Amino acid sequence: MKQVLYSNYGDSSVLKVDEVDKPRIGKKNSLLVKIYYSSLNAIDWKNRKGDFRLVSGLIKPRTKQGFDVVGEVIEKSYDLQEFDLGDKIAGLLGNFEGGSFSEYIVVKADSVVKIPDNIPINQVAGIPMAGTTAWLALLKLGGLKKGDKVLINGGSSGVGHLAIQIAKAYGAEVTSISSTKNLDFCKQLGADVTISYQDEDFLESTSTFDIIFDVVFNASYKKTKHLLKAKGVYIGTTPTGTMIKEMLRYKQAKFVSVHPNQVALKDLLKLMKEDKLQVKIDKEFLLNDIIKAHDYIEKSRTVGKLIIKIG
Numbered sequence: 001m002k003q004v005l006y007s008n009y010g011d012s013s014v015l016k017v018d019e020v021d022k023p024r025i026g027k028k029n030s031l032l033v034k035i036y037y038s039s040l041n042a043i044d045w046k047n048r049k050g051d052f053r054l055v056s057g058l059i060k061p062r063t064k065q066g067f068d069v070v071g072e073v074i075e076k077s078y079d080l081q082e083f084d085l086g087d088k089i090a091g092l093l094g095n096f097e098g099g100s101f102s103e104y105i106v107v108k109a110d111s112v113v114k115i116p117d118n119i120p121i122n123q124v125a126g127i128p129m130a131g132t133t134a135w136l137a138l139l140k141l142g143g144l145k146k147g148d149k150v151l152i153n154g155g156s157s158g159v160g161h162l163a164i165q166i167a168k169a170y171g172a173e174v175t176s177i178s179s180t181k182n183l184d185f186c187k188q189l190g191a192d193v194t195i196s197y198q199d200e201d202f203l204e205s206t207s208t209f210d211i212i213f214d215v216v217f218n219a220s221y222k223k224t225k226h227l228l229k230a231k232g233v234y235i236g237t238t239p240t241g242t243m244i245k246e247m248l249r250y251k252q253a254k255f256v257s258v259h260p261n262q263v264a265l266k267d268l269l270k271l272m273k274e275d276k277l278q279v280k281i282d283k284e285f286l287l288n289d290i291i292k293a294h295d296y297i298e299k300s301r302t303v304g305k306l307i308i309k310i311g
């Protein structure tokens, strides 16, 4: 089967679509999935460049890529009653390197969810990592309630465009920050107030917020605390030294760390089924074009999500 692998940190040319053996199913809690779609996340190009090498260490030969899984169950371990062959499932891989840019994968059954009928599965592929990040940030860390005022810095990004819709679905009033060309995009997603970072510095806003979700992470708790209500929270996406110091010092400064969460994924798919959440697909690439997809996402101009078509 085909799988994306790399053995050195570097630019996109280190990536290879290689032939490897199909994985074998485990004895318990195990599903063999034929992958139809995945999506590219910022972590994929950052991993490939070695941005997290202080944590991940020296690169292993034949390191895998890709975290989002959308596919069909083609084999299951005998202990599983709740899945049938042919079920369409979605999941987020919880290991450090991923492995979903691959034609088949073995996943733990208790880490994936069935995809409800009649939602486009290429869109679902944009949900596991980006959607779970937005869901955990807003609902778990931010404790979002109906009527809350939420600021999303980076409303047109993969995570941000889902965050706008999730916040609206839960009854928030949303202010989105994007470039001028993406103001309409954010408005169409439901943002009540749209601000272009090219025209205005949101740090000079006179409004206050219950949640500031700094998706593109170019502010900090200290820079935004004058915009927070008394119990408001600032949520960052990158574990920099400043972020860690602020988290340790101020309980209103929080860092979202995405991890597989079935409750989140089920809720996100329910929102899709109810037409409250859509993944806006900027471009769809074939697995063989993974280098082009990396070059595209690394420019950080993607509007919505990049989908990788595999099956």
Ligand SMILES: NC(=O)c1ccc[n+]([C@@H]2O[C@H](COP(=O)([O-])OP(=O)(O)OC[C@H]3O[C@@H](n4cnc5c(N)ncnc54)[C@H](OP(=O)(O)O)[C@@H]3O)[C@@H](O)[C@H]2O)c1
Residues within 6 Å of the ligand: 041, 042, 043, 046, 129, 130, 133, 153, 154, 155, 156, 157, 158, 159, 160, 177, 178, 179, 180, 182, 197, 215, 216, 217, 218, 236, 237, 238, 256, 257, 258, 259, 297, 300, 301, 302, 303, 304
């Ligand atoms: N901690 C975690 O668990 C976790 C999980 C997922 C993602 N992340 C991180 O979250 C960040 C966002 O990820 P993503 O996948 O959403 O990224 P992405 O889709 O690649 O972000 C690209 C988008 O960001 C917008 N953007 C760039 N500069 C901006 C600025 N100064 N202000 C507002 N918008 C700006 C771009 O729009 P314009 O062209 O209009 O500027 C573009 O739409 C990344 O750093 C990623 O590593 C962290």
